[in-house]
Every structure is written in C-alpha cells, then in structure tokens.
Amino acid sequence: MNVRAWTFVMVGLSFALYIGIAVWSRAGSTREFYVAGGGVSPLANGMATAADWMSAAPFISMAGLISFMGYDGSVYLMGWTGGYVLLALLLAPYLRKFGAYTVPDFVGDRYYSQTARVVAVVCAIFVSFTYVAGQMRGVGIVFGRFLEVDVTTGVFIGMGIVFFYAVLGGMKGITYTQVAQYCVLIFAFMVPAIFLSLMIAGTPIPQLGFGGTDAGGVGLLERLDGLHRELGFAPYTDGTKSTLDVFFITAALMVGTAGLPHVIIRFYTVPRVRDARISVGWALIFIAVLYTTAPAVAVFARTNLLHSVTDTPYAEVPAWFSNWEATGLLTFEDLNGDGRIQYTGPASSTPNELQVDRDIMVLANPEIAELPDWVIGLVAAGGLAAALSTAAGLLLVVSSSVSHDLLKRALYPTISERGELIAARVAAGVAVLFAGYLGIDPPGFVGEVVAFAFGLAASSFFPAIILGIFTKRTTREGAVAGMLTGILFTAAYIVRFKFVSPELNTPEHWLLGISPEGIGTVGMLLNFAVALGVSAVTPRPPSAIGYMVDRIRVPKGAGEAHEIQA
Amino acid sequence: MNHTDRETGAYWRANLRLVGLLLVVWAAVSFGAGVVFVDVLNRFTLPGTTFPLGFWFAQQGSIYVFVALIFVYVVRMNALDRRFGVDEGSDDAGDPQGPGAGR
Secondary structure, three states, X not given: OOHHHHXXXXXXXXXXXXXXXXXXXXXXXHHHHHHHHHOOOHHHHHHHHHHHHOOHHHHHHHXXXXXXXXXXXXXHHHHHHHHHHHXXXXXXXXXXXXXXXXXXXXXXXXXXXXXXXXXXXXXXXXXXXXXXXXXXXXHHHHHHHHOOOOHHHHHHHHHHHHHHHHHHHHHHHHHHHHHHHHHHHHHHHHHHHHHHHHHHHOOOOHHHHOOOEOOOOOEHHHHHHHHHHHHOOOOOOOOOOOHHHHHHHHHHHHHHHHHOHHHHHHHHOOOOHHHHHHHHHHHHHHHHHHHHHHHHHHHHHHHHHHHHHOOOEHHHOOHHHHHHHHHOOEEEOOOOOOOEOOOOOOOOOOOOOEEEOHHHHHHHHHHHOOOOHHHXXXXXXXXXXXXXXXXXHHHHHHHHHHHHHHHHHHHOOOOOHHHHHHHHHHHHHHHHHHHHHHHHOOOOOHHHHHHHHHHHHHHHHHHHHHHHHHOOOOOHHHHHHHHHHHHHHHHHHHHHHHHHOHHHOOOOOOHHHOOHHHHHHHHHHHHHHHHHHHHHOOOOOOHHHHXXXXXXXXXXXXXXXXXXXX | OOHHHHHHHHHHHHHHHHHHHHHHXXXXXXXXXXXXXXXXXXXXXXXXXXXXXXXXXXXXXXXXXXXXXXXXXXXXXXXXXXXXXXXXXXXXXOOOOOOOOOO
C-alpha cells in the first residue's frame, strides 16, 4: 500500500470510531448536552481536556514553530502548560463548586448583572471563533496534502464529522470522542518522534534524545547551534526575541490558557470539587507527554531539514520536497542559478533560496526522515483528531453561549428544556457552518491565529473570574469595565499591528517592545487595575454575593452541576 | 463571627498560603529559570546530558515541575479539606483516596 492508501485507511478508521461513539453517547437533556451529565471520571475528563486543548496548533504547528524559532519557541511550551497550574490552583475547583454550565453563567451570577453576562457571552464567542479559525485551517492542510482533495472539500468533510457528533451528542458526545481522539493523536505524535529519536540520537526517549550526542559524539544541540551559525541563523538555543517580550508572551499564553472558556467548562463535567482538582493534574500529564516531546521533534526536524536540503542539487531533491512544493507551502527559487539549494539565515552573505512554511514541519517530518508509509497515514489521522476535537469543544462553547446564556438566562427564561436543547443544536449547527467558512478562507498561520485567542481570553475572563472568587468587594461595574477595557485594548493593539498597518509590526513601534502576541498580559493587568479601581468607588455588592463567594470557597456540598439562582 | 466562620476563615488562609507558595515555585521555574536567568543558566549544562541548563528549564524542566505542583496541590488540599471538615460528603470521606482514586 502507498502513503495515500494508508492515509485513507487511518483517517477512515478514526472517523468511523468517532461516529460510533457519537451514536452511542447521544445527549437526551440539556444537562447532558452542556456538561455531559456531570458524571465524567476525572481521568477521562483529563484525557478529554488534553484532546480539547491540543488543537491543530500544538499538533501540526508547534514543533514546526519551535524548529524555526529555537529557544524563542519556549514561549509556547511554558505558556501552554503553565496555564494549567493557574487553572488547578485558582479556577477549576471553585468553578466546579459554583456548578454552572458555562463561563458567562459564573460571570453573570457573581456580578449580579445581565450586562456582565452579555459582555461575557460576547467575549466567549469572540475568543472561540478566533480559535476555531486556526483549527479549520489545520483540517484544510491535512486534507489538501494527504488525501489530495481540494481544501474546500476537506473542510466540508471535517465539518460534517464535527457537526454529526457535536450536534447529536453535545458535551457528552464530545467528551467521549475526545478521549478517543487523544489516544489517536498522542499515538500519532509519539510514533514518529520515537522513530526519529532512535535514528538521530540512538534512544527511544525523545525527551532525553535531544540532549544526547550524535554518532560522532557531539551534542545534538551544540551541533545544531554550529550549523545555524554556519548558515547565518541565530544560534538555536539562544533565540532572537527580547527577554521582556518572551516574558510577556509566556504570561499571556499561560493566563489565556486558564481563561479559555472551552477549557474551563470541561471541569464542570466531573462529579466533585476534588475530582476537578485531580482532573487538571491528569490533563496536564497527558498534555505534557506531547509538550515535552515537541521540542525534541523540533530539534530532530531542524537537523534533518538542514542536512537534507543544504547545497543539494535541485534536480536530486527527495520526493517529499516535490510533494510539498505542489501545495505551495514549500518554494525554491534558484537566485544564483547554480542549480543547488542554498538555505541561509539573515546573517549569511548568500541569499536564501528556500521558503518553508512552518506549519508543514510535523506533517513533512516522517517523509523527510523516510519513515514507513503507515506512520505518515497515522500522522494525518492524528492531525485531524487534534483539529476536530478542539473545534468541537469550541463549537459547544458557542452553542451554549447562545442557547443557555443568551436565550435561557437573558432573553427568554421561560423556554422549555426541550426548546433549549433544540436551540443548542441549531446554534451548534450554525457555528459549524461559520467555522467552515473560516476554514476555507482562513487568516494567517495556525499558531499565530490561535495565539491571539489567548491574548483575548487572558485580558477578558481571567481577571473577572479570579476577582470573583478571591475578592468579595469587586462590583459588577468594576467587572464589566475591566473586561471591556482588557479585551478592547488587546484587540485594538492586535488589529493595529496585524491587520491595519502590518508594516509597522516591528519592535521599534511596539508599546515598550511588547509584541502583539504578548499584549494580552498588559490587557490583563489593565483589566485587574480598572476592575479594582472602579469597584472601590461603586456601591458594595449585595450581601447575598458575599455568601455565594463563601460557599464557592469550600468544597463541602458541591453536589451536581446545577442552576444557581442569583 | 461564630465558630464555623472562624474555622472557614482559617481554612481559606491556609489555602491561600499553600497556593501562594506553589505559585512562587511556578514562577521561579518558568519566568525565573526559563526566561529572566536563562542566559546565566545556559553557561552550565544539565548533568549527564548536553542540554544548556536554562534552555532545558524553558523547554523541559518547567513542564515537569508544573505537573508536580498540581499533584502536590491536590494532596495538600484534600488533606486540608479533611482537617477542617469541609470535604465533600460523609459517604466518601472514609475512602482510602489518594490522588486519582476520584471515582
């Protein structure tokens, strides 16, 4: 069997599995649709959270990004894992105790205000759609390259699958599909990594491999730094970003992680507060497996790429090179007309002739390393699992924001259980279609688009939730003003540098040298400052809110996820 | 303030102390070792490997510490809940529950 046949087999089998699970776990009530009935085991929830979390960005783009960024790529590694510590220590147990269905539920009830609820709904939908755009682009890339179908067709197939299990099963269907998707994606990520580690470092453990030595006894990282210097790139282990910028980007990603609605709502699905705590721990273990492997894959990929293209005659390039050239994600222009590929960095006197899209590294890796065909098929299935699981989680946030937060809690409180469930399904369906549109006409790199969602989440939800739990004095006026300041400031900064005047997107023009990726941290600080400041000069919250906060702070009496009457 | 309120206040302060301490470690391994002091630490290598130490913290070590922090938190918080009698329900209070024995 060839690569294409293997890919069809792997992708087909995994899709059949997801559909099977979806049919088995249909949701019969809104409680099942929103929080899977609140009876998910902490281990299963940890696994589902990991799949929910590890989107197309970490699976497809991250190792590639790190591979091109070297040390600078650490922002993704620390940022996308460190947030779980915040989630475990500051958010998950309390939100589980609160026991609502959505994030706007908490914001609306704690801040005794429909305005706060609606602001939170708008933030949730905005953040989720930004994020989902990245997932759909990932789906398009995988279909485009491996199944050799048109990207549009690919996105339609992907949307069809998500539509099926998200609309049918809600959170219940999504949770159990995500457990399966975690298994598919982690297996797909680890197999090539272990192969590569054995080939390059002689050990099956990639985490140790990239700190080992190659056949000649030279440290792999040392050698890569050497290659980089020779070719005019910055040394791999040093990076080029300023310390301040690395600091702010890392913080924005960490805080954003803890503020992402689709991650937070996963902890509503476990039975008890204690389960919520341990469940975050399981989630981070499952995530750490991939996140500690990715930097190793990045080093192996970089080493392989430099070895296989540097000074290679264009006429003799391997098959993967031509395959990816056909997608337009890899381009070569023979500037000096010598018929050989010169791949060089900014510090080299030889002009660079090769452009490699960072998103293709993980997908191209098995081909570059000449791994067996079934591994390549597996990686394609893994990439789809990663993109689809996250897309489904995000779509659920959008759907519950509309049917629960807007319809049931704000506009039409007398809606029946059945009516709300129908509204949830219709909203999920519409969201799928809109996500599909974003996938066909996508903005920017998967990783970059996703990074913005974090900035927006960091600057809107995180401070509102933290202040809601850890202070009793924060008022509705403070929370609303804080959220609006945070998200508007962050969005304006990103839009200015990424869309309005991208030519100004250089360190000299940035505020204090902080890039748009890291500005969410500043937005978050502004949010905290404004919320506390405005709270100090507005009337104290009603005493019922004080009792509510007291109750959230102790695990006793958590019971099941339920409606809180404010 | 009645007895239960004082108890709850003590529970909350103990909780904040624990969380504060763990967050100091969290910041030290990531923002400290992995970002601010990365160049200083890169002069050393992780013993037994060829990793520059700061680089290792940024791309590996911090993540291992994060996982450990959450599990320390879970164990200490569950103990704290029991000590102050605010754990969930008497039906499972007698469980021999280490972390992970959630269900």
